[in-house]
Amino acid sequence: MKHSALFVNPPVYDFSASDLWSKPYGFLFIVDMFIKNQWEVFYFDFMNRHNQYYQGKNKKFGCGQYYSQVVEKPEIYKDVPRKYKRFGLPDEVFVEYLEKIRKIDIVLITCGMTYWYKGVEEVIKTIRKFTDAKIIAGGIYPSFCPEHAKNLGVDIVFQGSNIKDFVSVFNSSTDFHLKYFDRLFPYWDVYQKLSYLVVRTSFGCPFSCYYCGIKKIYPEYVLRNISDVVEEISKNLMKYNVKDIAFYDDALLCKFKDHLEKIIEKIINTWGTLNFHTPNGIHPKFIDRELASFLKHAGFKTLRLSVETIDEKRMKESSFKLNISEFESAIKNLVDAGFTKDNIGAYILAGLPGQDFNQVMETVKFLKQFPCSIKIAEYSPIPGTIDFEISKKLYPFLPLDEPLYQNNSIFPLWTFENKWEKIDYLKNFAKN
Numbered sequence: 001m002k003h004s005a006l007f008v009n010p011p012v013y014d015f016s017a018s019d020l021w022s023k024p025y026g027f028l029f030i031v032d033m034f035i036k037n038q039w040e041v042f043y044f045d046f047m048n049r050h051n052q053y054y055q056g057k058n059k060k061f062g063c064g065q066y067y068s069q070v071v072e073k074p075e076i077y078k079d080v081p082r083k084y085k086r087f088g089l090p091d092e093v094f095v096e097y098l099e100k101i102r103k104i105d106i107v108l109i110t111c112g113m114t115y116w117y118k119g120v121e122e123v124i125k126t127i128r129k130f131t132d133a134k135i136i137a138g139g140i141y142p143s144f145c146p147e148h149a150k151n152l153g154v155d156i157v158f159q160g161s162n163i164k165d166f167v168s169v170f171n172s173s174t175d176f177h178l179k180y181f182d183r184l185f186p187y188w189d190v191y192q193k194l195s196y197l198v199v200r201t202s203f204g205c206p207f208s209c210y211y212c213g214i215k216k217i218y219p220e221y222v223l224r225n226i227s228d229v230v231e232e233i234s235k236n237l238m239k240y241n242v243k244d245i246a247f248y249d250d251a252l253l254c255k256f257k258d259h260l261e262k263i264i265e266k267i268i269n270t271w272g273t274l275n276f277h278t279p280n281g282i283h284p285k286f287i288d289r290e291l292a293s294f295l296k297h298a299g300f301k302t303l304r305l306s307v308e309t310i311d312e313k314r315m316k317e318s319s320f321k322l323n324i325s326e327f328e329s330a331i332k333n334l335v336d337a338g339f340t341k342d343n344i345g346a347y348i349l350a351g352l353p354g355q356d357f358n359q360v361m362e363t364v365k366f367l368k369q370f371p372c373s374i375k376i377a378e379y380s381p382i383p384g385t386i387d388f389e390i391s392k393k394l395y396p397f398l399p400l401d402e403p404l405y406q407n408n409s410i411f412p413l414w415t416f417e418n419k420w421e422k423i424d425y426l427k428n429f430a431k432n
């Protein structure tokens, strides 16, 4: 009889969440590993908007809202004047699913943010009513808060994303044996319906920003094999009949000529008009006239530019990804190529350690001169990063080690008077 594994993408407890091309992409590679090892796979994604229980309406480009319910705030958020919600399918739907499973040998849970662990906790509680199979947790939360995850009831914490490491941890900590396969793909077949695809053409990032934890997940910057990426996209375009593709790369334009350009050309030569999106920031310094024109003709619809700050000292902390003249020239090239404010968004970071409110306002004011929408990216203190250590020194009175306090929505490092009024003002000012 085949061994069986249950994969779970848990519900999200947070102040806000919406499906902006959001899928547990890395988790699907692990599913593929089990499939290739001939395991029976059960897969439950609480965040699936195309489930028989909940058919979420698609808005623009296949995105949309999750099923959600307002829930009581944990004590640590008692002063936050926002509703706290549980996003994702109700627990009863999961219970119904579990009741149909005959046997579970191993459970795998992913978790996308450190401060989303309440979802993992809920899933463990439910699963324990059905099985005492070992529970393995991976993803951002267990990678950055391994001890916390163990205390939650996780049996095996997997840190990072290296699948070879996963196999060796798995083989040494369970009674089962997995064979390692080095050619894996995200196993999308666990979804009956999709409204978009997400893809990575690379893993990792060549930069090292103070606030970013990417090196813990992907220590190296690695380009995927071009034909693998094209095969993956083509197979799933055919199966799911979607038009929207979001790139998850962290440095998408870094090797544009030798990599992304070739991939896109192959895709559009076969598939014609598609909509491409870059929800992760792209680096303005790479956007010359030729590249801007290529993106326009290829069908890019959503471009998010990483600006972060115009403060010179902080630019160093952002790996000098940007200087102002490069940003100006990138915007000019994009507009000349035909992109409009509807397409172009600029991310700025708010709430970095030691960053005061006025510094963020200055960056917003600067960006208002340009045809781009301004997207405030609230800083989240990620354990193990340089900025986390700086934060601990600067704010010894804050409970930064508690993952819930790492939630970017609460602007954890901002403790000044009238904080929420000022944040509302900032957000409105950036929007209008």
Ligand code: SF4
Binding pocket: 205, 206, 207, 208, 209, 212, 213, 214, 250, 251, 318, 319, 321
């Ligand atoms: S460029 Fe982006 S992904 Fe790369 S280190 Fe900086 S913040 Fe992280």
